[in-house]
Amino acid sequence: MNGHRSNRPSFKTHVHVHEEILLNEYWFGGGRPVMGKQFTAAKAAERRITLLGILGRAARRHRKLGDDRLGSRLELLNQKLKACRPQHRCGSLPCPECSRAFQRAKVAGQIIAIRRLKGTRVGKRVVMANVIPLWMTYSPEQLTHLDVRNLNRWLKDALTRGGFKRVMLGSVDFSWEADRGLYQPHWHIAMFTSNREALQRRLKLIFPSLARGDRPAVVSKSYSLGFLPYKDKAVKIVELLRNNRRGLPYLLLALDRLDPLELMVLMRLRVSAQNGELQFKPIR
Numbered sequence: 001m002n003g004h005r006s007n008r009p010s011f012k013t014h015v016h017v018h019e020e021i022l023l024n025e026y027w028f029g030g031g032r033p034v035m036g037k038q039f040t041a042a043k044a045a046e047r048r049i050t051l052l053g054i055l056g057r058a059a060r061r062h063r064k065l066g067d068d069r070l071g072s073r074l075e076l077l078n079q080k081l082k083a084c085r086p087q088h089r090c091g092s093l094p095c096p097e098c099s100r101a102f103q104r105a106k107v108a109g110q111i112i113a114i115r116r117l118k119g120t121r122v123g124k125r126v127v128m129a130n131v132i133p134l135w136m137t138y139s140p141e142q143l144t145h146l147d148v149r150n151l152n153r154w155l156k157d158a159l160t161r162g163g164f165k166r167v168m169l170g171s172v173d174f175s176w177e178a179d180r181g182l183y184q185p186h187w188h189i190a191m192f193t194s195n196r197e198a199l200q201r202r203l204k205l206i207f208p209s210l211a212r213g214d215r216p217a218v219v220s221k222s223y224s225l226g227f228l229p230y231k232d233k234a235v236k237i238v239e240l241l242r243n244n245r246r247g248l249p250y251l252l253l254a255l256d257r258l259d260p261l262e263l264m265v266l267m268r269l270r271v272s273a274q275n276g277e278l279q280f281k282p283i284r
């Protein structure tokens with residue numbers, strides 16, 4: 001075993017899949033699938049340096065305030081991200097380079113899976129459903145208790161109770177609601193439908209509005225699979241760096257505890273790895 005592995009979180013599932021992606025440097029470079037000009041390998045490398053600064057400053061600030069525990073956790077994360085390099089990837093979600101690699105591997109695998117599924121779904125089209133459980137929110141400090149596995153299990157149960165049996169490829173995302181000072185988890189889910197309006201009505205039963213103007217369940221048409229990188233981005237890091245630098249260290253600590261593969265919610269599909277690539281196969 002390589003010594004650097006001791007620095008990794010020990011996720012109970014997906015260990016093999018996780019390692020395969022990190023050892024495939026293709027995902028850390030350019031080429032297909034393209035993530036957009038804000039998310040090139042060079043931008044990710046730059047962003048990692050920016051985060052090192054943010055984590056280092058936050059660690060010193062919390063130490064000065066007498067919170068050594070939080071200070072040490074931030075310092076450890078800073079060191080982990082600092083040590084990330086080819087063949088010794090940190091594999092941590094807050095690492096812009098590693099999270100981009102996971103995002104690209106997921107998108108590449110899903111493009112193949114969706115094209116294959118399409119062949120047997122005549123008259124149906126791929127749509128992206130955005131669903132928000134408006135009553136589930138986290139303050140920056142509450143993120144310490146975030147359990148993404150529970151959150152995703154709740155979604156799967158709710159969809160199953162709602163009578164959904166179709167294949168779905170979903171991913172959780174945490175947006176920062178500046179006016180409320182809260183992080184709002186929500187999901188982007190790719191699925192097939194022959195009736196977009198009916199599907200949206202069914203999803204609204206699971207994701208009700210709390211106030212006028214809320215749009216907690218929206219199903220959008222997709223003309224290509226170009227929405228997949230957006231679906232699998234995990235957090236909107238560009239916006240967070242712009243408007244929530246203060247709360248960002250808490251989010252980074254919370255993300256560090258999560259397995260990048262567990263951000264996904266798969267219905268009637270399972271994920272595996274082969275030759276450094278992800279494969280999504282139907283469960284029959």
Ligand SMILES: [Zn+2]
Pocket residue numbers: 081084085089090091092095096097098099
């Ligand atoms: Zn990394």
